[in-house]
Structures are given as C-alpha cells and as structure tokens.
Amino acid sequence: MRFLFIVLLALPLSAAEDQTSSLDQGFRQLYNLQFAEAHQTFARYISQHPSDPMGPVSDAAAYLFSEFDRLRILQSEFWVHDEPLMDFHKPDADPAVKRQFEAALERGQRLVNVQLAKNPDDPNALFAATLRLGLHSDYLALIEKRHVAALSEVKQSRAIAERLLAKHPEYYDAWLAVGVENYLLSLKPAPVRWILQMTGAHTDHDTGIAKLRVTAEKGHYLLPFARLLLAVNDMRQNSPANAKLKLQWLAAEFPNNRLYKEELAKLN
Numbered sequence: 448m449r450f451l452f453i454v455l456l457a458l459p460l461s462a463a464e465d466q467t468s469s470l471d472q473g474f475r476q477l478y479n480l481q482f483a484e485a486h487q488t489f490a491r492y493i494s495q496h497p498s499d500p501m502g503p504v505s506d507a508a509a510y511l512f513s514e515f516d517r518l519r520i521l522q523s524e525f526w527v528h529d530e531p532l533m534d535f536h537k538p539d540a541d542p543a544v545k546r547q548f549e550a551a552l553e554r555g556q557r558l559v560n561v562q563l564a565k566n567p568d569d570p571n572a573l574f575a576a577t578l579r580l581g582l583h584s585d586y587l588a589l590i591e592k593r594h595v596a597a598l599s600e601v602k603q604s605r606a607i608a609e610r611l612l613a614k615h616p617e618y619y620d621a622w623l624a625v626g627v628e629n630y631l632l633s634l635k636p637a638p639v640r641w642i643l644q645m646t647g648a649h650t651d652h653d654t655g656i657a658k659l660r661v662t663a664e665k666g667h668y669l670l671p672f673a674r675l676l677l678a679v680n681d682m683r684q685n686s687p688a689n690a691k692l693k694l695q696w697l698a699a700e701f702p703n704n705r706l707y708k709e710e711l712a713k714l715n
Contacts, residue, residue, distance in 0.1 A: 469495070473505055474668045479703040482513040500558035500575035504582070505668075507551035510544050511582050517541070520589050521675070521706055540590050548586065555579050570618060573611040577624050580604035601627070619665040623673055626658030656680060663693075671697055678710070687714050 473488035486509050493502035515521050518538045555575055562572035581604045588597035601624075608624035615621075659680075662673035674693045681690035691714045698707035 470501060470505055470668065473509070477509050477512055478671050478701045480516055481703060482509050485509040498558060498561070500555045500562065500572060503551045503558065504555035504575045504579045507548050507555065507579070507582055510548035510551060511586055514541060514544055514590060518590070537592050538590060552579050552583055568614060570611055570615045573607055574618055574621055577604050577608045577611065577621050580607065581624055581627070619662055620667050620669040622658045622661040623666065623669045626655045626662065626673070627676070671701065690714060
C-alpha cells in the first residue's frame, strides 16, 4: 500500500471502492497517530458493513497502536537492542483500552466464524483472522509480557496466513505474519531458536526479511508497518543509509507521526 487515494468527486463510489477507501482512511489516520479520528472512521465503516470482520479488527488495531504510542513501545531502542526484548517488566497498560481492544477482537472473531461457516476459504475472513491473532499476540508479548501465549498465537496467525496465501498470494499484507514470526524469532539466541523450532516455530532470518519485503513493496494496510520493521533491520545490520530512506518515506507519508521524525533525527 502506498495509500493511493483517488478522489472521485463527480462519480459515486462502488461498494468495493467505498469499502477500501474507508478502511484506508482509518489506517492512514492510525499511522498518523490520529487515533480518535481512526476510531470514528472505523465506527462508520462498521455501521455500513456490519458483517465484515475487518471493521472491528481494524478498530482493535487503532486501540493497540494507541497503547504502543502512549507507552513508546515502537521506539527503535526497543527493537535494535536485545535487552528490552528479554525484559519481563510490564508497562503500565490502560485497563479501559485493554477492554475495548479485546471487545473489538471478540466482535471480529464472531464475524470471522460466521463468514468461514459459509465459506471456509473466504479470503477476507481468513485475513481478518490472521490480523486478529497478530494484534493479540503483539499485546500479549509487548505489553503483558506473556511470551509463551504470544508465541502460540504467532504460530496460529502464520498458519492461517499460509492457508490464505496458498490460494490468494495477492493478499500481500498476509505475508507480514510469515515474515514477523521468522524475523523476530531469528533474533533470539541460538539455544532459544533451537527450542522454538522444536515447538514448530519458524525462525529463519532471511525468510523473515524476504516476506516482510513483499508486504513493504506490495502490501496495503500493513505496508507502513512492514517498512518500519525493515528500517529496524537495516539499523541492526548497520545500514543506516537504507534505514534512512525507509524512514524518510514514512515521515513524508505520515507527517503527524513523530516516531519517524525522531528516528530520522537520530540517524542524522
């Protein structure tokens, strides 16, 4: 996703175009740290498309990223250095946000179940299920520090993504689930990786980066997040010039997001 917005002032939008542009707008607001606006956009979408699980799941993403922003979890120090990844100190989570986040995910799961009961291969429902698990695993790992539970959901998310991609490889956002599991787990020490592999986890660094690149180049809603993770990898690999290019694009595309500007300032 390069978030290409075409404003058709004279022509009514088709249902598909309206659906895409509404979710696009909400995710764009999310990446711009305009969380209240994102919730409003997603609420309108949910009222217009009550059977689509992507509505509540997208709203859950806005709750999660608002907590990430408030707790400064996505600062590059968290990812570039290994110590915070092994830190079991729980940040001061907002219980009201947690309740809203989990309620949105639960609504999304109910709608996923309805859609998959009608069509077990429904691509939109499978993608919503993949995203729902990915969001919840992020909360478990990065906020609640429940790493074992998070790992279980990471593997479930990747398995559903692979099921989706086997028939619909054009769902480029779903490649993120495969990439994140491989990339983040590849950062663990070798003995830990061996144990993870014994449990069925995927821990290959090169595979992770390759799949992240698919989403970063061809993705839609998750393209910016994939590019951020690749910028973090560039910094870990001592390639600040490549990281700078990605962060410059992100900062230009989402000028209200101070994270990208802060990280660019550090590189400069």
